[in-house]
Amino acid sequence: MLSAEAWATRITPEPFRDFLPYTSVSALKVIHTPIVLRKALDVMQHYGAERLRANVAERLSASIREAGLDPDVQIGNRPAAPLSLAGMSEASRTRLGERLLRLYFHLLKWDGPLFLDLRLRNLAWDESKQRLTFYPSGLWCQPDREFRRRVQALYAGFYQHDPEALTIGVELYSWDSDPLPGFAFRIEKLLRDHFGGGDTSSMRFSLAHFRQTFDHIFQEAAQSRAKLHPDLTFLGVGLVGLYLTLDALEVPLDPKQAFEASLAKT
Numbered sequence: 001m002l003s004a005e006a007w008a009t010r011i012t013p014e015p016f017r018d019f020l021p022y023t024s025v026s027a028l029k030v031i032h033t034p035i036v037l038r039k040a041l042d043v044m045q046h047y048g049a050e051r052l053r054a055n056v057a058e059r060l061s062a063s064i065r066e067a068g069l070d071p072d073v074q075i076g077n078r079p080a081a082p083l084s085l086a087g088m089s090e091a092s093r094t095r096l097g098e099r100l101l102r103l104y105f106h107l108l109k110w111d112g113p114l115f116l117d118l119r120l121r122n123l124a125w126d127e128s129k130q131r132l133t134f135y136p137s138g139l140w141c142q143p144d145r146e147f148r149r150r151v152q153a154l155y156a157g158f159y160q161h162d163p164e165a166l167t168i169g170v171e172l173y174s175w176d177s178d179p180l181p182g183f184a185f186r187i188e189k190l191l192r193d194h195f196g197g198g199d200t201s202s203m204r205f206s207l208a209h210f211r212q213t214f215d216h217i218f219q220e221a222a223q224s225r226a227k228l229h230p231d232l233t234f235l236g237v238g239l240v241g242l243y244l245t246l247d248a249l250e251v252p253l254d255p256k257q258a259f260e261a262s263l264a265k266t
Contacts, residue, residue, distance in 0.1 A: 015139060016040060022240045024211060026218035027233070032176065035230040039141060047138040056113050057136040063110045072099045076135040080124035085248060093249045096125055099132040101258035104242055108151055109262050113140040116234060118241035120248065147172070147231040158195045159256040172229040173217070179226035186224070190217045202254045205246035210239070
């Protein structure tokens with residue numbers, strides 16, 4: 001009999017397998033598997049389509065300019081040279097992290113594809129301009145608008161202490177399912193453990209903390225017979241890449257400030 005890890009590897013299309021070592025096998029129990037696999041195969045159909053990738057990347061570049069992010073973030077039209085953090089000052093690593101967080105929240109907000117690979121391999125840093133360059137790889141998906149609205153509400157619920165928005169966001173963790181009583185309360189508490197309460201102005205991003213807190217979330221969802229919104233699986237891929245990079249920076253950052261900055265321009 002295959003182990004859960006072996007089964008996950010077998011059913012997961014390339015290149016999502018790169019992210020499997022950083023995720024929890026508990027997630028397999030709480031996803032709408034047929035829908036998630038279908039969406040993953042849709043991603044794979046355009047993964048190698050360079051012309052399409054370049055087109056959506058140009059749309060992102062225009063959106064970055066419209067949002068006024070272009071002094072700090074730009075979109076590259078070719079793969080970045082491997083970004084080495086060796087010798088980079090703490091101040092530069094902090095600014096790099098701040099810019100990456102602003103890019104992440106912009107990707108959640110705009111109406112184009114959600115680019116999923118935020119690892120160092122797709123980033124470059126201009127020390128003289130203190131500017132981040134992101135190369136959008138072909139690993140992207142198109143979440144539905146309702147999902148994006150609820151993710152925004154989830155962040156607003158924690159960072160802006162908005163109970164109504166938080167309720168809307170937490171419903172992503174019981175999508176098309178009928179969990180046991182009290183699930184929303186329990187999952188909110190676990191999400192607060194992940195977010196750190198939302199009150200701290202700066203935090204160190206830890207991949208170990210990310211994996212631990214989401215493993216607890218997946219276990220609670222499984223025990224409560226809840227299923228997650230299918231697009232949360234793909235957002236999770238993006239979060240793994242984000243955490244891999246931010247963990248490597250080894251500096252405290254303020255995600256609340258980055259989120260609120262993303263709301264400044266609609």
